[in-house]
Amino acid sequence: MKVGVVVFPGSNCDRDMYHVLTDVFNLDAQYYWHEKSLPKNIDAVILPGGFSYGDRLRAGVIAAHSPIIKDIQKMAEKGIPILGVCNGFQILVESGLLPGVLLKNESLNFMCEWTNLIVENNKTPFTNQFKLHDRIPIPIANGEGRYYVDDDTLKQLKKKNQIVFRYSQVVNGSSNRIAGVCNQAGNVVGMMPHPERAVESEINPVDNKPSSLIFESLMVKMGVVN
Amino acid sequence: MATFNVQVTIENKPGISDPEGDTILNDLVLKGTHKTVSKIKTAKMLKFTIKEKNKKTAESKIQEICDELRIYNPVVSKITVAVFDA
Numbered sequence: 001m002k003v004g005v006v007v008f009p010g011s012n013c014d015r016d017m018y019h020v021l022t023d024v025f026n027l028d029a030q031y032y033w034h035e036k037s038l039p040k041n042i043d044a045v046i047l048p049g050g051f052s053y054g055d056r057l058r059a060g061v062i063a064a065h066s067p068i069i070k071d072i073q074k075m076a077e078k079g080i081p082i083l084g085v086c087n088g089f090q091i092l093v094e095s096g097l098l099p100g101v102l103l104k105n106e107s108l109n110f111m112c113e114w115t116n117l118i119v120e121n122n123k124t125p126f127t128n129q130f131k132l133h134d135r136i137p138i139p140i141a142n143g144e145g146r147y148y149v150d151d152d153t154l155k156q157l158k159k160k161n162q163i164v165f166r167y168s169q170v171v172n173g174s175s176n177r178i179a180g181v182c183n184q185a186g187n188v189v190g191m192m193p194h195p196e197r198a199v200e201s202e203i204n205p206v207d208n209k210p211s212s213l214i215f216e217s218l219m220v221k222m223g224v225v226n
Numbered sequence: 227m228a229t230f231n232v233q234v235t236i237e238n239k240p241g242i243s244d245p246e247g248d249t250i251l252n253d254l255v256l257k258g259t260h261k262t263v264s265k266i267k268t269a270k271m272l273k274f275t276i277k278e279k280n281k282k283t284a285e286s287k288i289q290e291i292c293d294e295l296r297i298y299n300p301v302v303s304k305i306t307v308a309v310f311d312a
Contacts, residue, residue, distance in 0.1 A: 061296055094296065101301045108245055148242070148302060173243075 013049035047088025060090030089190030106173030137206035
């Protein structure tokens with residue numbers, strides 16, 4: 001199974017993601033520079049966190065115009081699992097692959113802390129090993145992480161089961177405490193918290209197993225046995 | 227062709243909270259002696275310099291650029307475009 005890690009100018013969680021994919025889960029991962037195209041035989045794509053283009057204009061908006069996004073859009077239509085983490089989530093939203101928008105946190109602060117997520121949709125390629133409403137202790141690290149949708153869109157998201165993760169309590173003022181969403185088909189998932197910073201017991205003071213299930217879900221989806 | 231300066235102001239749509247504007251109002255302006263201020267909204271301004279036939283085409287071209295490249299996010303933001311002779 002081949003996983004692509006997309007690198008934009010200013011990505012800074014790409015190596016953490018690569019390390020987790022290769023060293024922790026023994027997957028075949030490869031970096032793809034945002035100006036290159038993705039090979040046809042790729043099985044999953046991850047857009048890592050960071051500060052693409054220094055968050056200029058708006059987090060994720062300039063990267064959303066990168067050439068590689070066209071390939072990611074085609075793969076999204078084909079049903080290939082795509083995960084955007086933090087800045088990757090912002091890029092997926094700005095490129096129109098996911099609904100909503102990510103605004104500055106209500107506190108206006110860059111927030112770097114541990115949160116608890118609640119799994120609201122366990123049918124996606126990244127959540128199929130969870131039970132509904134499982135809790136995931138996981139860190140956030142963002143300045144523009146407040147997910148916003150208007151009331152009508154929120155109703156639609158609920159109806160179509162597109163809310164994947166919610167914070168267990170108010171963190172940054174996100175609509176409906178949303179921390180992660182998916183597209184209608186469920187194969188494109190975006191989340192603000194960082195699973196790649198939570199899957200190893202050495203750096204997770206709470207419990208690393210729930211975050212690991214995000215990657216194990218993908219492996220189950222792709223039929224990988226390690 | 228003439229040169230125009232075009233100011234694009236990007237601000238939140240009504241109903242989208244603006245915590246920075248609220249903080250400037252409540253914790254700075256209203257804590258002083260300036261009690262007649264009732265609202266402060268923050269915005270971002272981009273200043274374009276563009277060569278176009280006239281003011282009208284300059285405005286429509288800038289509007290097109292802002293829409294096409296998502297210079298503003300229409301979910302939460304709106305823009306106002308003001309054209310000036312360079």
